[in-house]
Amino acid sequence: MPRRRASISAVEVAPEIGKGAENRCALCERDVQHLSRHHLVPREEGGRHGPTADLCQPCHSSIHLLLDNKELARHYHTIEALRGAEKLQKYLHWIRRSRVERISNRRSKG
Structure with a gap:
C-alpha cells in the first residue's frame, strides 16, 4: 500500500498564527518578543482603569519621549x-522597516 503524504491541518497552523498575533505591537504592527502595556489615557490624567494597548518597547518609549501626558x-x-x-x-x-527590539531609555528630554 503506498504511503500518503501528511497534510498540514488547520489545528497545526492555528497556534503559529495565534502566537504571532499575541506579540504584535499595536502601534507599529511588528512582531516582537516582548510587549509592554501602554495606558491610552495616561494614569496621571485619570486613565488608571481605562483602555490599554500592548506596545513594543521602542514604540512605548518614543511615544512618551515625543508626546506629553496632556497631549x-x-x-x-x-x-x-x-x-x-x-x-x-x-x-x-x-521602526516599521527596522528589526530593533529594544532602544535605550530616551524618556529624558533634556
Missing part, C-alpha cells in the same frame, strides 16, 4: 490617533 489624554487616546500623530510619523516610518 496623549486630549488628542491621542486611541491607537488610530497615535498612528496619525504628526510627531510620530518619522519614527513610525523608521
Whole structure:
C-alpha cells in the first residue's frame, strides 16, 4: 500500500498564527518578543482603569519621549490617533522597516 503524504491541518497552523498575533505591537504592527502595556489615557490624567494597548518597547518609549501626558489624554487616546500623530510619523516610518527590539531609555528630554 503506498504511503500518503501528511497534510498540514488547520489545528497545526492555528497556534503559529495565534502566537504571532499575541506579540504584535499595536502601534507599529511588528512582531516582537516582548510587549509592554501602554495606558491610552495616561494614569496621571485619570486613565488608571481605562483602555490599554500592548506596545513594543521602542514604540512605548518614543511615544512618551515625543508626546506629553496632556497631549496623549486630549488628542491621542486611541491607537488610530497615535498612528496619525504628526510627531510620530518619522519614527513610525523608521521602526516599521527596522528589526530593533529594544532602544535605550530616551524618556529624558533634556
